[in-house]
Amino acid sequence: MRYSNSLSLKNKSKRVFSLVITLNLLSANAVAQDIPLHDSDDIFHPVIARNGMIATQENLATQAGLEVLKEGGNAVDAAVTVGFTLAVTLPHAGNLGGGGFMLIYNNQDNKTIAIDYREKAPASATRDMFLDENGEVDVKKARFSHLAVGVPGTVAGLILALEKYGTISLARALQPAIALAENGFPVDEDLRTSLIFAKKQMQASPASQT
Numbered sequence: 622m623r624y625s626n627s628l629s630l631k632n633k634s635k636r637v638f639s640l641v642i643t644l645n646l647l648s649a650n651a652v653a654q655d656i657p658l659h660d661s662d663d664i665f666h667p668v669i670a671r672n673g674m675i676a677t678q679e680n681l682a683t684q685a686g687l688e689v690l691k692e693g694g695n696a697v698d699a700a701v702t703v704g705f706t707l708a709v710t711l712p713h714a715g716n717l718g719g720g721g722f723m724l725i726y727n728n729q730d731n732k733t734i735a736i737d738y739r740e741k742a743p744a745s746a747t748r749d750m751f752l753d754e755n756g757e758v759d760v761k762k763a764r765f766s767h768l769a770v771g772v773p774g775t776v777a778g779l780i781l782a783l784e785k786y787g788t789i790s791l792a793r794a795l796q797p798a799i800a801l802a803e804n805g806f807p808v809d810e811d812l813r814t815s816l817i818f819a820k821k822q823m824q825a826s827p828a829s830q831t
Contacts (some may be wrong), residue, residue, distance in 0.1 A: 675699060678714045681806060682706040685797035689789065697725060697787040698794065701779045705798040708775075712804060713815045723782050734786070738778020740771035765822065774783035 659666055668674065673696075675686040685706040686699035694702075700723065707715025720740035726733050749756075751763040762768050783794055808816075823829040 623734055663732050673699075675703065677703050677707065679707060679809070679811065680713040681710045681801060682715070682774050683796075689793075689798075692789075694789050695787065698789045700792045701783045701787060702789075702797060704775070704779050705795055706801065709798045709802045711812055711815070715775075715820075717775050718770075720771070721778065723778065725740050725782070727786075736778055736782055738781070739776035743770075750793055 641696070673690045675683045675690065677683045677686065686703040688698045689702045690696075699734045704715050704721075708717045718740075720738050722739065724733055724738040750768055751759055753759040753762075779794075782792060783789070783791060787794075
C-alpha cells in the first residue's frame with residue numbers, strides 16, 4: 622500500500638509540475654507579443670515592416686515586387702510580378718517551363734484559395750515510356766531527355782491568379798522581367814553557380830546556349 626501511495630504522489634507532483642510549465646509558457650507568450658522577436662546581440666536581424674513585405678531568393682525580383690506594393694498593388698500583384706521576374710534573374714528559382722502552387726488568403730471572406738498550376742505529363746505520355754528494352758527504368762530518358770518534359774503551368778497559373786485576384790494589368794506585371802531581359806543585369810553568385818551547374822547539360826543542345 623505504501624508503494625502504491627508513493628506512486629500516486631509522484632504522479633500527482635508530475636501533473637502539478639506540468640501545469641506550472643503550461644502556465645509559464647502561456648505567460649511568456651502573452652509577454653512576447655509586446656517585445657521584439659529578436660535580440661540586439663544576434664548576428665542576423667529580421668527586416669521589420671508595417672504595411673507589407675516582399676521576400677524572395679533574388680534582390681532584383683524583391684525590388685520588382687516591392688515597387689508594385691508601393692504603387693498600391695496587392696499581394697497577388699506583387700507575387701505574380703516576382704514570379705515573372707525570377708524567370709529572368711534566377712531561372713532555377715522561378716521559371717516559365719515549370720509549374721507551382723499559390724495559396725491566397727482572402728481576409729474579407731476569411732478563406733484560403735489554392736491554385737494548382739503544376740506541370741503535367743503530355744497527353745501522349747505512357748506508363749512505360751521511361752523503360753528500356755529490359756523493362757528497367759532508363760534514368761537518362763526519365764531525367765534528361767525530351768520525354769521528361771512536362772506541359773508547363775507557370776504562365777497559365779500566374780495569369781489566372783492575376784486575373785482573378787490581382788488589380789494590375791499583365792503588362793505591368795511583366796514590365797520588370799522584360800526590362801531586365803532586354804537591358805541585362807549584374808549576375809550574382811547564386812545565378813552564376815546555377816549556370817555553372819547546368820553548363821554541361823546545356824551544352825548538349827545548341828538551342829539552350831543561344
